Structure formats: C-alpha cells, structure tokens
Amino acid sequence: MVLNISNLSYQYSDFKPVFEKLNFQINKLDKVSIVGDNGVGKSTLLRLVANELVPVSGKIQINVDLFYLQQNKIKDQNQTVVEALGVSVKLKALEAILSGSADLKDYEQLEDDWTINQRVEQALTYWGLPRFCLQSRLCELSGGEQTKVLFAKMMLSQSGLLLLDEPTNHIDQHTREKLICFINQYQGAIIVVSHDRTLLNELTITYELSQHSLERYNGNYQFYKQHKAMELASIEKKYELAEKEFKQASRQKQIAVEKQQRDLAINKKQQSKAGLPKIVINTLKNKAENSAAKKLGIHQDIVDKAREDIHMIKRQLQNQKVFDIRFACSGMHTGRVLWSLKQAQAAYRNKSVWQFPLDLDIVSGDRIHLFGANGSGKSSLLKVFMQELTLSQGILEKTKSPLTIVYLDQYYSMLEVNLSVEQQIMQYNQRGLTSKQVNNLLFQSGIQVSLWQEPVVNLSGGERLKLVLCCLTIAYQAIDVLLLDEPTNNLDITSLECLTNALIQYKGTLLVVSHDKVFVEQIGVNKTINLS
Secondary structure, eight states, X not given: OOEEEEEEEEEOTTOOEEEEEEEEEEOTTOEEEEEOOTTSSHHHHHHHHTXXXXXXXXXXXXXXXXXXXXXXXXXXXXXXXXXXXXXHHHHHHHHHHHTTOOOHHHHHHXXXXXXXXXXXXXXXXXXXXXXXXXXXXXXXXXXXXXXXXXXXXXXXXXXXXXXXXXXXXXXXHHHHHHHHHHHHHOSSEEXXXXXXXXXXXXXXEEEEEOSSOEEEESSOHHHHXXXXXXXXXXXXXXXXXXXXXXXXXXXHHHHHHHHHHHHHHHHHHHHHHHTXXXXXXXXXXXXHHHHHHHHHHHHHHHHHHHXXXXXXXXXXXXXXXXXXXXXXXXXXXXXXXXXEEEEEEOEETTEESSSSOEEEEEETTOEEEEEOSTTSSHHHHHHHHTTSSOOSEEEEEEOSSOOOEEEEETTOTTSOTTSBHHHHHHHTOTTOOOHHHHHHHHHHTTOOGGGTTSBGGGSOHHHHHHHHHHHHHHHOSOOSEEEEESTTTTXXXXXXXXXXXXXXXXXXXXXEEOOOHHHHHHTTOOEEEEOO
C-alpha cells in the first residue's frame, strides 16, 4: 500500500467544512483520478497528502516518496532551470569529483547518483527542452516551457507517488501526448486532479469527491460517466415515485379530513337526539376528536415523509444538472469577410510573433479552432482582432459593419473580482432588467442565493463561468463574434459541459484557442488555423 487515508476531515479558517471523514487507499500501480465540482476540495485533498495543510482530524499514511505538481506552478521566477529541477547541488558535486576533488562533502552531496548527468539529459530531451536552458531563469521561459521544467523535475524525482493538479493546463497537444505516454509507462502510483477528459480516460480508477464522501468507481472517466447516468436515471425515477406518493398521501389526508368533519357532524346530531347529559356528550366528542386527530396525524406523517423525499431527490437532481445558459446569437448573415490579414506579422520584444507572415480571412459563420505549440502566437492573433496588438508589417482589413465582439479568456478577466455577484451583474445590465428579473436569471443559471453578496474573487471557476454568461445575456441582445482563449482551464467537468452546450447552441462567428481535443470536437468547428 502506497497511501492510506482514514477519517480525514478538513475545514477552512472560517470553520466551514470542506469534507468530513474521508477514507481511501492507493496501491503501488494505481492510476487514480479525483473528480468533483469546483470548490469541493480536490486540490485541498492533494495539499493535505503533500503535507502542505494540516487536517482537522484523521490520519494520512504515506509509505513512499512523493512528488507534488501544483496547479499554480512555480512561484520563484528568478531561479534558474537547474535550480528548479532540484539538481544543481548534485551536478556541481559531480563536476568537482570528475575534476579530481576528494572532498568528502562532494561525495555526500552526490548521494551515489552517478548517472545524474545522463538522467537530466534524458528528462530535458523527453520534454523537448534544450540542454543550454539549464542556466536560463524561469522568467525568461513561456508558461508552457515552465510546465515542461516541472515535468522534467517529476521524471527526475523517481518518486513512488505522483500528485498532479491540473497537469495539462497551458500545454500544447504534443506535450499532452508526451504526458499521457509518461503516465501509462510510469511504474508507480499516480493521483490526478484534472478536467481533461482525454487524460482522465487513461486512468483506471475514478474517485468522485463530495463534502461527505469519496465514492470509488472501478474504471476510467467514461466508465464513471456511464454509472453516473444510470444513477441519475434512478434518481429521476425515484422523484417520479415520490411525487406520486405525495399526491396520493395528500389526497388520502384530504379524504380523512372530510370524513372526520362528516363523522363529527353525525355524532353531534345523534348525541343531541339521544338526550345524553352534556358531560357524556363532551366525553364522547373528545374521544372522537382524539381518534380522528390520531388518524390525521398518521396521514400527515405520510405527507411530510413524501414531501421530505421530494426535497431530498430535488437536491440530488440539482447537483447532477447541467444548466442551460446560452450566448446571445448573431443576426448577421453568414459568408461576410470580417477580417482579412495579408502578409501580416506582429512583434514582441523586437521578435516576430509568428513563424511566417499570415494570410487569412475570417468569415461570418466560421467556427475556427486556432492551435499551435506553446508560444506560437495564438493569443496574440486574438489580440490583433481585438485591436490590442498592432501589426509590425502587413495589412489588416476589417469589415465596416458594426461588430459586437466578446473576448473570453480562461481567467474571465471581464469580471471585477472585488465586486459582489449582484454588483457585477448589474454593471452589465444594459437592457434595464428589474432586480427581480436579474435575480431570476442568477437562480436559473445555478448561482445559489448564498453567493449573491459574495465577492467575485471567492467564486470557483465554474461559478465565474455562469456569472460571465449571465452578464453577457443581459449586456448584449446579439454577439457577432466570440473569441475564446483556453476557456476550459479552471473548470470542473459539469461546468465544462455547460460551456460546451452554450457554444453548440451559439449562432455566430467563433474563434477558439484550446488544447482540449474533446471540447473542440464537441463544439463543432468547421475550420482550423495552425500557427506552428
């Protein structure tokens, strides 16, 4: 056994519980994914295992060395690549020994790792990093290159347990394929938190995390989804039965009430005719009322139980629901040239952004997948269309027709993080909706009432997506062009499905930068632009 977690509980500093009494085990060759909604505590669980957080209660037993790849990557941007790899001391010691040093300290620092030079070479080569980059500072590398440095460090660690938090964010398709190959060949245990369905389908065990449980599914993500679909169908069937039982119980209660009223009226009439003393009449009346009340109480219990079942099942259905929220469609006719680039080139720090000058047309109705290796200039091209980056050479022609363009990046930068949810959406209320209409939209979009006064900074990625779509819904009656830059990063899978559905329904021009193969296939692109 590599990892054993028993009765693990954790709560935030405000005493809000994240999860309670979790139990699970990981064996030597297990390839495990952990899925669940944003904010449920997936990254927190990895940080607890990595000993970066202290649990409220419970025990974590680890029997091997571990390597932890954090979601937010490297904080110290001034260190060199060799320092980030954690091998600078060993390489200096080996160099000193090979130069003739007999200092015992050098031998201690090397730790008998005589192949460290070759292993560094192999790791850099595997991840596509040049040897000369060892002395480069991380701040000089792109985000994708920094991730490759961390992957090389992971390979060099030779740990028995890998903890990988969103490892495919910010990397190109080629590097993704390399990572999946590495995971498949790795002779150790791996725990992955990811929204990347291609990666999740390569892992053989799936855990679903919630506040009260960590449910195991003995298969990959596709297997998990099939079982969740069956569970949802079962819940919906229970809901139908509960509603039926509630209606029957309510009807039986109504019948019982009407019968009680009739019986009391008949008894009163009979007792009056019989000429019984008042004290006897009152006694019989109390007895009859108590008996009737007891029967009504039984009926009321049945009604209450049916109502409680309905509320519980409704909550379960709500948790499973993919919310139907949409982008405002364009009314523009298809086939109109919106942008035309001729021998276009842009520059950054006096260096050309694209490998070659661009000649291309963007036509209304196009659904374009913009792809290429890290640093190939995908985001820069979107900025050119947004007029945030000027060409250094060539021509950009834009349609004279007015265009409503929305640029949506992975950080949802259109949101102001210090505003509350209510304040944020009211800033976009260009159509003059009433507060009641705005609140209805928030609720229908799955943004719970408890979040309306929360600052945007406290929202999860999925909650921010829902808020963005709400803001766009009330800001624009039509969106002609959607520019999306890695929109699937930072989303849980339910929110990813919500975004996918919204884009499938969208009628307009779409340019999307994404390394998520499944997502790109599902949204129905009809054109590709390769900048590599």
